[in-house]
Each structure stands twice: as C-alpha cells, then as structure tokens.
Amino acid sequence: MGRIAVIGAGMGAMAAAARLAVAGHRVVVYERGATYGGAVRRFERDGFAFDMGPALLPLPAVYRDLFIKTGKQPLEECVELVQVDPSSRHVFADGTEVSLPNASRAGVVGALDEALGAPAGARWGDFLVRAREAWDRTRRPLLEEPLWPNWSVLAEREPYPSVPHKKLLRTRRATTLAEVAAWELRDPRLTALLEGTALAYGLDPRVTPASAAVLPYMEHAFGSWYVRGGIRELARAVYERCLARKVEFRFETCVERIVEKDGRAAGVELTDGTVADADFVVAGVAPGALDRLAPGTAIRAEGEVPPRRGAPSRLTVLLALRGGRPEGVAHRTVVHAGDREEELDRLFGERSGLPAAPTVTVSRPDDPALVPDAEHEAVTLTVSVPSGLPVSESDVERVLGVTERAIPGLRDRLLWHEVRTPAYIAETTGADGGAVPAPALAAADGRLLHPSNGTRMPGLFAAGGWAHPGGGLPHAGMSGALVAGLIVEGPEFRGSQ
Incomplete structure (x- = not known):
C-alpha cells in the first residue's frame, strides 16, 4: 500500500493515522512538539494534574467506532469512561442556581421548573424537541459525510424548526440563537443556559444560526462523559492504538514545506532539508500553518468553503487547592456573566479586555489521579476570550472573583x-492568536462550515478541528475517519453507513 505523511499529532490527525495504518498504509507522523494530542494537553505540578483542553467528552461513539475499526480492544478497555451526573450546575446572574441531570429530558424539565419556576422546564423541553429535529436533519452531512460539492445547500438551509413569532403585525421565525432564546425561551436564565453553550465554543449567539441548537442537544441526548485520569488519557489511548498499528511518530520534527511533484503532494521536506517521499500527505494544522507549508499554492479552489480565521480563544486557570473536594459537588459548574451585553461586546465587538464578570466554566473532577491526596483538590477554570488577548494578573483576579x-x-x-x-x-497548536475552532454548523451563508477534507492539490488532505466537520473532540475524530475514507476508497467515499 502507500506511504502517508501526517503533519501534526492532534486528535484528528492521529485518528486518521490509525485508520490508514489498519488499511495497510505505512504512516509516519511528524510533530513539531514533544508530545501528542494537540490541544489535549496535561499540566502536572506537586502531585496535581490538570487537563488544559476539553474537560468532558460528548458523543463518545466517535471514539468507540475508532477503536472498533482499528483493533480488538474496545475503547472501554483502554480508558475508563464515566458519565457525570449532574451534567452541569448553573449559577445565574440573579443568584438562581440549577443542577441539570445527565441525559434525562424529564429530569431536566423538572429541575428547571423547580429552580426557575414553571413553565421554564416545559419551554426548554420543547426547545430540545426542536433541536432534535435540527440534529436529525444535519447529522450526516455535518458529521458523517465528506463536505458536499454543492455545500451551498447546507449554507442556505436553516434546519432548526423555529416557532412562528408575531411582531408588529409580522410573523417571523428565529434565525439566530439569540432570537431562539428571546422568542421561544423568554427567560434571561434560559437565555444564559442556551447562549452559554455557544460561548463555550467561541460563538456569538447574536449571529450564530439557530442550527447551533444541535450543540446543547448533542450533550443532552448522548450525555457528558469524563475519562478517568483526565481527557489526556483519551489522547494517550489513541496514541497507543496508533503505535499498535505500527504508526511511526517523529516528535520535535518540523515540516518546512509540502513537496509537490507533477501537480500533486509527493511528500514533506523537514527543516534539516530531508525530504520524506509520500503518496499522500495529511495535514492536521491550522489554516495559517497550512498556508506556510505550501507557499504560492492555492490549497482551496475558488467557490469552496474558505478556511475560518479569527475565532476566539480560551483563558485557562489551573488551581491547586488545600482541602478535599466536597461530597456531592458537580463536576462542571457554569457561572454565567453578570452583564450579557458587556461580555458579548468585549468578546466579539470592538471593546477589548475581559468583562467585569465573564462567564466561567469550573471543572472539579472527582478523580484521585489528579491530586496528591484526598486533602487536596484540582480545579480548572475556562473562559472564552478574544484570540491574541494579552492576559494580566488583574484579569486572572477577576476570574477568581x-x-x-x-x-x-x-x-x-x-x-x-x-x-x-x-x-x-x-505556541502549542500553531493557530494564529490561539484561536480555537468551533464545530461546523448549517445555515448562516456557510460562515460556520469548515473547508473540505480534500484540497485542490491532489494527494493533500486536511484533518482536525480546522477542517470539516470542525472543532471539538468528536468532530476532530470524525475528520480522521473522513480523511481515511477518502484516501482508502477515493473520491467516491460517502461516509459511514
């Protein structure tokens, strides 16, 4: 079979590498850093350990499929998956709190009614029903199939079945997430609940299409899962599966450029001048990095989905605490912003810096592997911030407050x-300004789609969060499956059945 060069050892790139190796290809991964996992990293100090990327795994079926297709050991024999319950606790600006059960519509409806008063639960439950319809309409084209050549159909069609809304003698339907919240949920706390999901992915709810309803639905329907030992353990398991399939890794090895011969990708040139020939090249890098690897070459043809640039980034604060984790504490707590308009303006508008009280996601895993002993607790704080934002100690103090x-x-x-x-x-991912890619979404004129896994250069493919179907652990894993399918089966590949 063929020789394949993979640039980068992120989750999507490793997923592609494992699948291609099983298909009989000789796969070599070139990673400029010292380790694997891309954004899925770990920090350790004084017996404490912290995830610095995603804290939970939605839609674990993507990685179950990867392990089924690449070996005898299923995912659950390689890592311990724990379904967290409650799924999340929410602290709203007015002081109201609610804990939402994991993967239980009736439980969520009851919890919201009790905490916020009727009919909050019914409104959220009805929203989830409509979100399911949007999910059913978009699941295959946005997760399981290569990006359609006529991708504009996805860009024009709003799959969310919004409720008619009468305003000034006109009947309108919600086209953005903010309008869904205002017209269908009609409660500032439910608005925070919905928009908080968008903010976690760096999406502005005021312009994000209503189809983003699939993001909270995905978590609701398939649950929130934690990997014992931290999400980094999932990256380790994927890396070890690659090794078991004879994938070769070369760490601290920089690719200088993609070698082109007779109009197609023919290998990679390393910074020391060495050229590694390949029949196919898989690039698991951000758009700016890919541009630098193929200078003077049009990677994308006119009329294709262009690379997304300028997405927000994240600020992460790791806390080592004295005193053990209290019994019954939620794994994830979202403390919602005190001033929605200020937060959105500072994150997506012209004003710079953090708001006085940003939305903060607090991760408190119940995991002895992350602390030196039972008398200590490891906590991770995450805040969506503008890409390239310089962070001061006063910003950190605000987050702690x-x-x-x-x-x-x-x-x-x-x-x-x-x-x-x-x-x-x-620095660690190569994304300009530390931008973090969001999942692909339908509608909005294609602004939230990602470029196809194939490129204009024959033999060159793109995997990972900056290619179809976008960012997030399940999406990155699916990009690896799509790339492998396109290489093994050719352009006629239409995704999993």
Whole structure:
C-alpha cells in the first residue's frame, strides 16, 4: 500500500493515522512538539494534574467506532469512561442556581421548573424537541459525510424548526440563537443556559444560526462523559492504538514545506532539508500553518468553503487547592456573566479586555489521579476570550472573583495557580492568536462550515478541528475517519453507513 505523511499529532490527525495504518498504509507522523494530542494537553505540578483542553467528552461513539475499526480492544478497555451526573450546575446572574441531570429530558424539565419556576422546564423541553429535529436533519452531512460539492445547500438551509413569532403585525421565525432564546425561551436564565453553550465554543449567539441548537442537544441526548485520569488519557489511548498499528511518530520534527511533484503532494521536506517521499500527505494544522507549508499554492479552489480565521480563544486557570473536594459537588459548574451585553461586546465587538464578570466554566473532577491526596483538590477554570488577548494578573483576579460564586472561600484554599493564555495555545497548536475552532454548523451563508477534507492539490488532505466537520473532540475524530475514507476508497467515499 502507500506511504502517508501526517503533519501534526492532534486528535484528528492521529485518528486518521490509525485508520490508514489498519488499511495497510505505512504512516509516519511528524510533530513539531514533544508530545501528542494537540490541544489535549496535561499540566502536572506537586502531585496535581490538570487537563488544559476539553474537560468532558460528548458523543463518545466517535471514539468507540475508532477503536472498533482499528483493533480488538474496545475503547472501554483502554480508558475508563464515566458519565457525570449532574451534567452541569448553573449559577445565574440573579443568584438562581440549577443542577441539570445527565441525559434525562424529564429530569431536566423538572429541575428547571423547580429552580426557575414553571413553565421554564416545559419551554426548554420543547426547545430540545426542536433541536432534535435540527440534529436529525444535519447529522450526516455535518458529521458523517465528506463536505458536499454543492455545500451551498447546507449554507442556505436553516434546519432548526423555529416557532412562528408575531411582531408588529409580522410573523417571523428565529434565525439566530439569540432570537431562539428571546422568542421561544423568554427567560434571561434560559437565555444564559442556551447562549452559554455557544460561548463555550467561541460563538456569538447574536449571529450564530439557530442550527447551533444541535450543540446543547448533542450533550443532552448522548450525555457528558469524563475519562478517568483526565481527557489526556483519551489522547494517550489513541496514541497507543496508533503505535499498535505500527504508526511511526517523529516528535520535535518540523515540516518546512509540502513537496509537490507533477501537480500533486509527493511528500514533506523537514527543516534539516530531508525530504520524506509520500503518496499522500495529511495535514492536521491550522489554516495559517497550512498556508506556510505550501507557499504560492492555492490549497482551496475558488467557490469552496474558505478556511475560518479569527475565532476566539480560551483563558485557562489551573488551581491547586488545600482541602478535599466536597461530597456531592458537580463536576462542571457554569457561572454565567453578570452583564450579557458587556461580555458579548468585549468578546466579539470592538471593546477589548475581559468583562467585569465573564462567564466561567469550573471543572472539579472527582478523580484521585489528579491530586496528591484526598486533602487536596484540582480545579480548572475556562473562559472564552478574544484570540491574541494579552492576559494580566488583574484579569486572572477577576476570574477568581467570579469563581468564588461557585467555590466559596476559594482564596483561603488556594495554594497556587497556573495560567494558560491565548499565546500558549498559539505556541502549542500553531493557530494564529490561539484561536480555537468551533464545530461546523448549517445555515448562516456557510460562515460556520469548515473547508473540505480534500484540497485542490491532489494527494493533500486536511484533518482536525480546522477542517470539516470542525472543532471539538468528536468532530476532530470524525475528520480522521473522513480523511481515511477518502484516501482508502477515493473520491467516491460517502461516509459511514
């Protein structure tokens, strides 16, 4: 079979590598860093360990499929998956709190009615029914199939069945997530619940299409899962599966350019001048990095989905706390912003810096592997911020102040903290400004689609969060499956059946 060069050892690239190796190809992965996993990284200090990328795994079926297709050991024999319950706890600006059960519509409806008052639960439950319809309409083209050549059909069609809304004698339907919240949910706390999902992916709810309803639905329908030992353990398992399939990894090895011969990708040139010939090249890198690897070459043809650029980034604060994790604490707590308009304006508008009280996601895993002993707790804080944002200590103090709404007495327990800024993400992933890709979404004139896995250069393919079907752990894993299918079966490949 063929020789394949994979650039980058992110989750999508490794998923492609494992599948291609099983198909009989000789696969070599070139990673400029010292380790695998891309954005799925770990920080360790003084017996504490922290995930610095995703904290939970939605839609684990993507990685179950990867392990079924690449070996005898299923995913659950390689990592321990735990379904977290409650799925999340929410602290709203008015002080109201609610904990939402995992993967239970009736339980979520009841919890919302009890915490927010009727008919909050019914409105959210009805929204989930409509979100399911959007999911059913978009699941295959946005997750399981290569991007359609006539992708504009996805760009024009709004799959979310919004409820008619009368305003000034006119009947309108919601076209954005913000309109869904205002016209169908009609409660500022339900608005925060819905828009918080978009913010976690760096999406502006005021312009994000209503089809983004599939994001909270996906979590609701398939549950929120934690990997014992941290999500980094999932990256380790995928890496070890690659090794078992004889994939070769070359760390701290930079690719200088993609070699082109007779109009097609023919290998990679390393920074020391070495050329590694290949029949196919798979690039698991951000758009700017791919441009630099093929200077003077039009990777995308006119009329294709262009690469997405300028997405927001993340600020991550790692907390080492004295005192054990209290019994019954939620794995994930979202403390919602005090001023929605200020947050959206600072994140997506012209004003710079963090808002006075940003939305903060607090991860508190119940996992002895992450702490030196039972008398300590490891906590990770995540905030969506503009890409390239310089972060000051006063910004971190603001984030800690918000977090005290979820962890009273936080500062008295704090031993030390570590900060990871957009600059860190830029350094480790190569994404300009530390931008983090969002999942692909239908409608909105294709603004939230990602470029196809195939490119204008024959033999060159793109995997990972910056290619179809976009960012997020399940989406990156699916991109690897699509790339492998296109290489093994050719352009007639139409996805899993």
